[in-house]
Amino acid sequence: MDKIIIRDLLLRGIIGINPEERVKKQDILINMVIYADIRKASQSDSIEDAVDYKTITKRVISHVEESADFLVEKLVTDLARMVIIDFNVEKVQVRVEKPGALRFAESVGIEIVRERADFL
Structure with a gap:
């Protein structure tokens, strides 16, 4: 499977x-691999x-700016679900990081891999 990579979307x-x-907006770093x-x-x-991938990136930006999770x-x-369902992709790897969220750490984050079957 081929990969489309969106890297370091801040x-x-x-x-x-x-x-x-x-109350205060903070940096959120997004990385995505679309299979x-x-x-x-x-x-x-x-x-x-x-x-x-340009449209996917615009949707990710909009979602992050409008959400308050x-x-x-x-x-x-939510980002994995959106890409798979709205863009008819079979598999996606998404990493979301909060730079500076932990003292002495550059960032803290979560990375997941989801497939279409995960959202049926």
Whole structure:
């Protein structure tokens, strides 16, 4: 299976359980690997046959900016579900990190791999 990689998408949003996290937007770092068969698009050279990663990125940005989840677990799962269901992808790997969330650590995050069957 081929991979489409979205790397180091740095966004700002509300996420966390602490009172200050519920008010002030913080950095949220997104990485995504979208597993797709790109052979048809590579032959036709047509966006209609491709997984439109620009549109996926816009949707991820919109989702993160509009959401106010308490847990990274919820956000990472919602993003995986959105990509699989809305963009007809069979499998996706999503990592969401909160830079600076832990003292002495560059970031803390969660990475999941989900397939279409996980959301049926």
